[in-house]
Amino acid sequence: MKQAVTLKDLARELNISISTVSRALKDNPEISAVTRARVQKLAKELNYQPNALALSLRHSKTNTIGVILPELVHFFFSTVISGIEDIAYSNGYNIIICQSNESINREILDSKALFNHRVDGILACVSKNTTQYDHFIAIQDKGIPIVFFDRDVPIDASKILSNDFEGGYNATKHLIQSGKKKLIHLSGPEGLMLSEQRKRGFIQAHQDLAIPFSREKILRCGDEDARENFKIINDALDRGMKFDGIFAVNDIAAVGALQALKAAHISVPQEVAIIGYSDWQFSSFISPSLTTIKQNGNDMGRKAAELLLEEVHSKDTFVEPKSITLSTEIILRETTLNK
Amino acid sequence: MKQAVTLKDLARELNISISTVSRALKDNPEISAVTRARVQKLAKELNYQPNALALSLRHSKTNTIGVILPELVHFFFSTVISGIEDIAYSNGYNIIICQSNESINREILDSKALFNHRVDGILACVSKNTTQYDHFIAIQDKGIPIVFFDRDVPIDASKILSNDFEGGYNATKHLIQSGKKKLIHLSGPEGLMLSEQRKRGFIQAHQDLAIPFSREKILRCGDEDARENFKIINDALDRGMKFDGIFAVNDIAAVGALQALKAAHISVPQEVAIIGYSDWQFSSFISPSLTTIKQNGNDMGRKAAELLLEEVHSKDTFVEPKSITLSTEIILRETTLNK
DNA sequence: TATAGTCATGCAATCGATTGCGATAATAAA
DNA sequence: TTTATTATCGCAATCGATTGCATGACTATA
Structure with a gap:
């Protein structure tokens, strides 16, 4: 039962400092080609994987976005998730999904948990029973962008809604x-x-x-x-x-x-x-x-994620909230007469 | 746009050390009642929330379990998720969900991402196309327990299967x-x-x-x-x-x-x-x-999560893998004749 | 007036990785 | 031979929180 490999382990093994190992792994030209090669070789051998927690702490950036939605069982929401994943993954972000089960209490807990995990941003579809919004506003105030989707809310934030x-x-x-x-x-x-x-x-x-x-x-x-x-x-x-x-x-x-x-x-x-x-x-x-x-749930997810990442990336400069309304499409089948 | 409140902020404000603040917040009797009260009051006022990243790094414990499954759209899998959530939340754990979309490559990426996030354990239902299992075994070798559900795999690990x-x-x-x-x-x-x-x-x-x-x-x-x-x-x-x-x-x-x-x-x-x-x-x-x-997806999720948490909690002592097979139920409806 | 004993608090190391800056050695220029 | 330059690398602070140990003030005892 081995522990995970750390920079320290590599450094000890090669008898060099941690900082050198760190630099060597990212091909920093300040480190000699020989050392770089040795470090990279050992890292591969020992299957070194950087500790995402440490990185996040250091950079104050988790590369993670949180998603709060009522229930996963709905086909619509799972297509939204897929859309979100498409955009998130291709931009190097992971996502954490929380189901509120249409309960405002659960929603409040979820939003706190996401904040404590220091997600870089949040995508939220509020529960049917949500009539107050302090929990979201508190998070916005801490500088974490939130984009709402599917269900409208009286909050000054970007929104992707269906028409x-x-x-x-x-x-x-x-x-x-x-x-x-x-x-x-x-x-x-x-x-x-x-x-x-x-x-x-x-x-x-x-x-x-x-x-x-x-x-x-x-x-x-x-x-x-x-x-x-x-x-x-x-x-x-x-x-x-x-x-x-x-x-x-x-x-x-x-x-x-x-x-x-x-x-x-x-x-x-x-x-x-x-x-x-x-x-x-x-x-x-x-x-x-x-x-x-x-x-189009997939579209909604993609648009919402894109908008959120935009806000995440322009962390310091204020971004004017946008509201996007997506069109719907009629799917003609047998329960109506098609002329 | 305020940053999140840290122990350091509280300490500066009250003109005491960070360690005192930390102890005061958890009602350590070594700290005088007066100081404790002052700290706790300010913490509430400023809405202090501990940084989960820092805690996880310190304790080498994220209180998070990762879930890998093929697709969320399936009703069955979403009930499994609900079961997992029930157990996880009530034990103070959060969950990170990853969809493999039935792709082994995505599954490998997901498993790496979960490992890098240092989840305490993983629940996995492999994709249909998974024929090799190195990515899971590598994680097991690092001491992270994995419990498989729904689909059987030739790996020495606990499993919750349906009969x-x-x-x-x-x-x-x-x-x-x-x-x-x-x-x-x-x-x-x-x-x-x-x-x-x-x-x-x-x-x-x-x-x-x-x-x-x-x-x-x-x-x-x-x-x-x-x-x-x-x-x-x-x-x-x-x-x-x-x-x-x-x-x-x-x-x-x-x-x-x-x-x-x-x-x-x-x-x-x-x-x-x-x-x-x-x-x-x-x-x-x-x-x-x-x-x-x-x-019964909910049952499967609950059982799997329980088993996983058991293994997580007995981190150091070896736990013999268990295999549980859940019974199925026949739901009689109109497409068959009921005698 | 010393000395021991409490109580309250702070220092510093730690978790794993990053990074500015300083240090050392070797090499080149004067 | 002396000084300037460059290539390589390590020290230490940092992110936020925890915790063993040390420190200081104060009180009680002899």
């Missing part, structure tokens, strides 16, 4: 243009910015395309569980509610609705069309396959 | 017991231990239940893409192959098969029953919903 308004608008417009006129919307949590935006898009599209709109068209849907939404649509049908199109705030809700319609022997998309949001992995597998709005 | 043989056996048995007799198996990669085990279970169940078996019953399926498997089943049907039950090495393959059967107007489960493996998230959403073998 949820546009997504909701286009989804609704697609339903209307394919001949549906009595739409309902399964909406997300009130406080959550993205839910509100998608809902706004739904409403605006009604107005722009001169389709009557009323509040009853919006049903608050269950979070993250298809069964809940099954029940919601089922109840709506029982109440005799009439509709020929559904725009769901996410694909899970859409699937719940789809199952309720199937159970009620209502044909999709002929009688009722459905469009979801986020293009979850299963959306192309199910039958009928689900039309949905796709957010 | 793939049992899973394959039970899946096959279930099909047979529900009246199906002409089964086929969509199998995974040859080299991959878990594929081999599931296939073995398939074969063994035939023998035990006295159902004739032949090599043609095994079709090598495409990896990770439902469409490929659609084609494979489609071709089999075109060739006039007869079967009434399919055991797929994973749920993706099962879905591909399901779609091919649907397209051919073959009823599921009446004419052909299907059972998958892993209980992916979509498996309960699709229609008909997919019967599958569930591996």
Whole structure:
């Protein structure tokens, strides 16, 4: 059980000083070619690997960025991670991922842990329950840049957001243009910015395309569980509610609705069309396959990481926060009629 | 843009030495109560947070464990992560996650990065393409414990595996017991231990239940893409192959098969029953919903982390590697007949 | 008034690596 | 032969925190 090899070990072995070893390893011309060769040879033999901790301490730079996000299980977030990794790795950065599990307490702990690890910057998607932001602001104040993604926050920082308004608008417009006129919307949590935006898009599209709109068209849907939404649509049908199109705030809700319609022997998309949001992995597998709005998670991750690294590299000079809004794309599948 | 507060800052402010500050913060009785109070008050005011890097360097202990796994997008792996987090966090450990993307080169880089960060231990699920293991052995030799999970490896180390043989056996048995007799198996990669085990279970169940078996019953399926498997089943049907039950090495393959059967107007489960493996998230959403073998990822993560921490804590005394095999569970859904 | 004993605190080494500056030796120039 | 120059290399401080040991002041005892 050997310990890791250090510069000191190499120095002792070769009977020279630590500083010489250090310089020799980085081909410093102040060290004679002979010595350099000897050092490098031994380093290779003993498989010397520099201690990243010591380096980070010395340089006050960890070459690590922290990522805080709600949950990894979501397909969208894992594509965001991939995008972040692409940029981080190719720039020599490592990443530490923390899941908040949609808990603000966990989020606070995570942000402290990342700070204590002296990450060079943080990428964060706040939890649904985050209503105060002191923990982030405290970190910003210490000079560690933070870039937020996917969910908007009232903090003066760079942000990469998805255009949820546009997504909701286009989804609704697609339903209307394919001949549906009595739409309902399964909406997300009130406080959550993205839910509100998608809902706004739904409403605006009604107005722009001169389709009557009323509040009853919006049903608050269950979070993250298809069964809940099954029940919601089922109840709506029982109440005799009439509709020929559904725009769901996410694909899970859409699937719940789809199952309720199937159970009620209502044909999709002929009688009722459905469009979801986020293009979850299963959306192309199910039958009928689900039309949905796709957010490019990989792009979001890459953009966010790029922006963060920019801020990291211009450590001392102030950088004006940027807000970037990414467009969405509509993925046409079987749950809506394609004209 | 303030820098982070250090012991030195506190010491300067209070006009005492750094060592006194350090001791005062941990309530060392050698320091007078008055001084302790003053130090602690100021530390709170300035929001002092100890530099984790310096601590790690000093103690040669990072309280961090590294996790290497193929891909986060898989529902199974994200549940494993959750299990690992549960144990790690409650024991004061942080985790660093690396995705190998099923690439051995990336895996080698990741393992080096984790070593350089001086993680206290590593949890690893090797990529499909990993056929040599020097990078792991080199790390073990430096005294860093590694626990492997999910995929078996020819290394002398602790392992948490899923009983793939049992899973394959039970899946096959279930099909047979529900009246199906002409089964086929969509199998995974040859080299991959878990594929081999599931296939073995398939074969063994035939023998035990006295159902004739032949090599043609095994079709090598495409990896990770439902469409490929659609084609494979489609071709089999075109060739006039007869079967009434399919055991797929994973749920993706099962879905591909399901779609091919649907397209051919073959009823599921009446004419052909299907059972998958892993209980992916979509498996309960699709229609008909997919019967599958569930591996408890959370459990696997917890067990693996517990085992690793045990080894980490008994750093110097040798620990005999343990192998734990977790049982699987069959999730009955609509693609098989339940008697 | 010495001497021993407490109490509170500071010094300095340490973890592993980097780096400005000084030191030594060999060589070249005067 | 003496001085200037150059090539090579080591010393020591530094990053932030910990900790064994020494130091100083003060009190108590003889």
